[in-house]
Amino acid sequence: MDGLNTLMYAQINAAGIVLLLLFLNNMNRNGHRDMPLDQRIFKALMGMNILIFLLDTGMWLLDGTRFPLSGVLMNFVTLLYYIGNPLICFLWLMYTDYKIHESRRRLRKRAFLYVIPCGISAALSVVSLFTGWLFALDGDNAYSRGPYFWVMAVSALFYLGLSFLMSLKDIRVNGWEENRTVSVHLVLFPIGIILASVIQILFYGVSIIWVSTMIAFASIYINIQNVEIHTDFLTGLYNRRWLDEHFQRRLKMRRPEQQLFAVMIDLDDFKGINDRYGHAAGDDALKKLSGILRQACKGSDDAIARLGGDEFIILGERAETGEIIKLMDAISASALAFNAQHQSPYLLLPSMGHSIYSKEDTDSSFFAAADRAMYRNKQERKALRPEQAI
Secondary structure, eight states: OOHHHHHHHHHHHHHHHHHHHHHHHHTTTTOOSOOOHHHHHHHHHHHHHHHHHHHHHHHHHHTTOOSTTHHHHHHHHHHHHHHHHHHHHHHHHHHHHHHHHOOHHHHHHHHHHHHHHHHHHHHHHHHHHHHOSSEEEOTTOOEEEOTTHHHHHHHHHHHHHHHHHHHHHHHHHHOSGGGHHHHHHHHHHHHHHHHHHHHHHHSTTOOOHHHHHHHHHHHHHHHHHHHGGGBOTTTOOBOHHHHHHHHHHHHHHOOTTSEEEEEEEEETTHHHHHHHHOHHHHHHHHHHHHHHHHHHTTTSOOEEEEEETTEEEEEEEESSHHHHHHHHHHHHHHHHHHHHTTOSSSOOOEEEEEEEOOTTOOHHHHHHHHHHHHHHHHHHHHTSOGGGOO
């Protein structure tokens, strides 16, 4: 590869790095610490793409050079590049799986299977330092593909193909129109990268895969920013609009052995907090309660949303009703602990009620039942003295 083309690829990669760094810096700009899992995976994807850009640039610049330790450096950069190729595609499959199924439990179970091709490719990449199976460097430190280069390529394409098929299945089961904003990106991303990969494999010396990936990331990033209309700015939780859409998907994908439940939460005397201590204290109380809800649901597939004002809802699945009660008890215990520490002038006094979805329910009757149960709890608590309120 002549110096002019090398410089051109280096400049393209540099532009991609700058763009992705801008995306990373702008994500989660509201400052909420608990970013949704899909966005955390997407950030890891962009970080991996930046690393690949750097490694790709390093390979172009080092290829055929001769200086002390140039061979060691070229081997190291090439090794990381070969390990990173399937890894970024593995992360995309993880992103696709979670976007479609919104289940941490499912993702944890499947991650061990998903990682197998990535692990095989990584092991062969290390072995190639001594055998030249996937890649090799000649006496002039010039890079060439090895006879089993296809193993790494197939590993990466496997993840993209599986994510594409997963997206098509989701469209068939849940429909295109209801999930169009998600489905467009999940379908088009692997198609573009697969086509770019085939071109790069067939035409040795062409480097377009990661530029194509960066363009796809830009499209998804714009979609993520648009999804912020589904996020409550104050607490970082989802809002009612997102909850309505999520509930419809949850109904279609819920497990028959699990109970689909809703827990409605409302802060007692929230108006009093605003009146006595100001709206800044009221906002702080809402953020503190949202933190308690996140902690109580940590590690589960529960969805938490702020409906407005001081009303929150948890939507999830449990095998037994007792587990739902246990979740509510954990929230009450955390509120009690917060109040006992006297960290704020106000008290967090959450009233709660739950409902379990049945086949006779409509969307509105299901949520209304939880709301009525919460209101009954609030009325019962009003009869107690403040210090007994929880």
